[in-house]
Amino acid sequence: MLNLSDVTLTYPDGENGTLNALDAVDLTVPAGQMLALVGPSGSGKSSLLAVAGALVTPTSGTVTIDGTEITGASQAERARLRLNHIGLVFQQPQLMPSLTALEQLQLVGVLRGARPRAVRDAARQALAAVGLDSAAKRRPHQLSGGQRQRVNIARALMGEPSVLLVDEPTSALDQHRSAEVMELIATLTRERGTATVVVTHDLEFVDVADRSVTLRDGRLAEHATV
Numbered sequence: 449m450l451n452l453s454d455v456t457l458t459y460p461d462g463e464n465g466t467l468n469a470l471d472a473v474d475l476t477v478p479a480g481q482m483l484a485l486v487g488p489s490g491s492g493k494s495s496l497l498a499v500a501g502a503l504v505t506p507t508s509g510t511v512t513i514d515g516t517e518i519t520g521a522s523q524a525e526r527a528r529l530r531l532n533h534i535g536l537v538f539q540q541p542q543l544m545p546s547l548t549a550l551e552q553l554q555l556v557g558v559l560r561g562a563r564p565r566a567v568r569d570a571a572r573q574a575l576a577a578v579g580l581d582s583a584a585k586r587r588p589h590q591l592s593g594g595q596r597q598r599v600n601i602a603r604a605l606m607g608e609p610s611v612l613l614v615d616e617p618t619s620a621l622d623q624h625r626s627a628e629v630m631e632l633i634a635t636l637t638r639e640r641g642t643a644t645v646v647v648t649h650d651l652e653f654v655d656v657a658d659r660s661v662t663l664r665d666g667r668l669a670e671h672a673t674v
C-alpha cells in the first residue's frame with residue numbers, strides 16, 4: 449500500500465517566490481489497485497511520482513510504503529527501498545543497447561544480490577508475464593517500441609515491488625499498443641498485488657484503472673478530467 453499524507457513539494461520560483469509543485473496531497477493506493485493520474489502539463493504529476501518513488505523528499509508531509517515511512521530515510525535507505533520495494537517505469541524505456549531483453553532484467557537481480565539461478569528464473573518469469581518469452585535474446589534495436597516498453601515494465605517487476613509507478617507508458621505508442629500496455633499494467637497490478645500509479649495524458653485509458661484522480665496546480669481532485 450502507498451500512502452501520501454499532506455504532502456507538499458515546494459520549489460523556489462523567481463527572485464523571492466515559491467511554487468508548490470504538490471500542495472497538501474492526500475492519497476492512498478491499496479495493494480492490487482491501479483490509480484490513473486491525469487492533469488495538465490506542469491500540474492505536478494511527475495513530482496508526485498518522484499516523491500512516491502523516494503527520488504525526491506517532499507518539503508512537508510509523509511510518504512509511507514507498506515506502513516514504513518520513507519520520508520526522512522537516509523540516501524542509502526532510499527536507494528535500498530527503490531531497489532526492493534518500488535518499481536519505476538519512465539516514459540522512454542531506458543534500456544542498455546548491448547544487453548538482451550533477458551539480460552536487462554538479470555542486471556536488476558544481480559544488483560539486488562540474488563543468486564544467479566534465482567535471478568535467471570525470476571527474469572524468465574517476468575518476461576513471460578509481459579508476453580515476451582520468445583524475445584528473450586533480442587537486443588533493444590531488435591524490439592518494437594511496444595516490446596521495449598514491455599521489457600521496461602518487466603524490469604520494474606524484478607524487485608517484486610509493492611509499489612509500481614509508471615510515467616506516461618504509452619506516449620511513444622500507437623492507440624492499439626497503448627491499450628495493450630495499459631491492460632498489461634492493470635493485469636500485473638491485480639496478479640502481483642502492487643499499488644500502482646500510472647500517469648497518462650490519455651483519458652481514453654483511464655477506465656482501465658480502478659480509480660482516477662486529477663492534479664491541477666499541485667492539488668488533487670477525485671475523478672479524471674483534463
Ligand SMILES: Nc1ncnc2c1ncn2[C@@H]1O[C@H](COP(=O)(O)OP(=O)(O)OP(=O)(O)O)[C@@H](O)[C@H]1O
Binds near residue numbers: 492
Ligand atoms: N526542479 C525543479 N525546479 C523548479 N521547479 C520545478 C522543478 N521540477 C518541476 N518544477 C515545477 O513544478 C511544477 C510541476 O512539475 P511536474 O514536472 O511535476 O509537472 P507534470 O504534471 O509532470 O508536467 P508534464 O505533464 O509537462 O510532464 C511545474 O510548474 C514545474 O515547472
